[in-house]
Amino acid sequence: MVSLGSEPSAGSVISGRNRWDRFLMGLLRACADAVLLGAGTLRATPGHHWTAEHIFPDMTTAFAELRSTLGRRPRPRLVLVTASGQVAASHPAVVGGATILTTEAGANALRGRLPDSCDVIEVGKEGRVDLAHAVSELRSRGHELILTEGGPHVSGELIDKGLLDEAFITVSPLVAGRDRETRLGMVEGVELLPGRLVSGRLLSVRRKEDFLFLRYGLRPS
Ligand SMILES: NC(=O)c1ccc[n+]([C@@H]2O[C@H](COP(=O)([O-])OP(=O)(O)OC[C@H]3O[C@@H](n4cnc5c(N)ncnc54)[C@H](OP(=O)(O)O)[C@@H]3O)[C@@H](O)[C@H]2O)c1
Structure with a gap:
């Protein structure tokens, strides 16, 4: 489970704002040319900077030194997908x-509304x-290392198309539960099992306190 229904900023609730989870997210962002998100994640996370x-x-x-050593620009470009x-x-x-990232219709809906700091790819x-x-x-456009932070529908489509x-x-050791509200999982909008087998290879496991940090390879070997 990665969301808590209508609760905003669910990620930090689910992780209990765990320091090492935040460090890992920082490290991944520090290595990235771009951070790709669905518009749903932006809407659920007011006030955040990726x-x-x-x-x-x-x-x-x-982090700034690491970016410089890797030849990255000072900040990863935020990329938002919206229909x-x-x-x-x-x-x-x-x-x-x-x-x-949108379509011609999406670009028309956005026309004249975005700050000059933004650009649109149709x-x-x-x-x-x-x-x-x-x-x-x-x-x-030079974005070689693309980090995606989802959300679930973007992750689902990326996995479905073999792009992740x-x-x-x-x-997280926190027990979330489910009852009235829809609480999304890591992958939404695509059904894989039983018809399609997408299996990860475990590349590394770290443990800090009661949290596990797993890294999976998803490309077929
Ligand atoms: N715990 C975590 O690690 C984590 C990480 C990220 C998000 N979340 C949670 O996930 C929830 C949001 O879930 P979500 O599935 O709605 O997030 P999402 O995948 O970020 O957003 C879905 C939206 O992205 C746009 N989109 C996705 N794929 C598209 C495509 N191929 N073409 C055009 N637009 C596309 C659409 O936006 P439009 O509606 O604008 O067309 C769609 O409604 C929130 O509660 C958030 O807190 C949790």
């Missing part, structure tokens, strides 16, 4: 600069964005 220093400020200097064009122009992460006319096409557009190389999964 940068290393925002999630783990204690290591701001070290509807419902992207809050006042969200601080959008104000800070974002690339919007993929197709309407409906959903073809994420395979979108990823190759991002690569052609690796998954970093934190297992």
